[in-house]
Amino acid sequence: MSDIWPIVLIVASNILYQICAKSVPKDMDVMASMTVTYLVGAVCSGLMFFAMNRTPHLLQECSKLNAAPILLGISVVGLEVGYIYAYKVGWPVSIASTVQSAFLAVALIFVGALLYNETITPQKVIGVMICLAGLYLINR
The missing domain is CATH 4.10.860 (DNA Excision Repair, Uvrb; Chain A)
Known part of the structure; x- marks a missing residue:
């Protein structure tokens, strides 16, 4: 069962994600929506980082940074903008x-x-x- 929970989390999160992406108001600017989305995401990620680590050292972790998290951030924006526009045009x-x-x-x-x-x-x-x-x- 310990191997299954990540897939369950992905599926449940993706269902909520699709519902929310489809529900972004048609007259709302997509980038304004994305700004709010990422502010909420950054706050949630920060809270989870500090809650899940006994000795959280965010700057120490950031010193391990390579291009992957940066490219991941860019790709996630592409995914979300793509979905929102797909739904806005009627998919x-x-x-x-x-x-x-x-x-x-x-x-x-x-x-x-x-x-x-x-x-x-x-x-x-x-x-x-x-x-x-x-x-x-x-x-x-």
């Missing part, structure tokens, strides 16, 4: 997430092979074909 919540997930699954097979030496197996190729067939069917 259904049930379709937008499914379409991006299928494309992401296909792309990550190649990313895994190129960057992490993961093997592309016949089963993965079949999975790619199923994802693409699913995209075709869901968009009909």
Whole structure:
């Protein structure tokens, strides 16, 4: 069970995320919404950092910084802005997430092979074909 909780957290958070992204007022500027989102996120992250560490030394942790957290921040903004705009232009919540997930699954097979030496197996190729067939069917 200890291996499952992160996936449960991701799924539950993603459900709330999709509902909230779809609920951003259409007449609200996306970047204003993002500013509030990240202020709340920064406060929550800071509180959790201090609550979860017996001897929290934020500056000491920041000294370990590499490009990954910076690029992660940029990518998360891209994800959120993309979803909010997708919903503003009319994508259904049930379709937008499914379409991006299928494309992401296909792309990550190649990313895994190129960057992490993961093997592309016949089963993965079949999975790619199923994802693409699913995209075709869901968009009909």
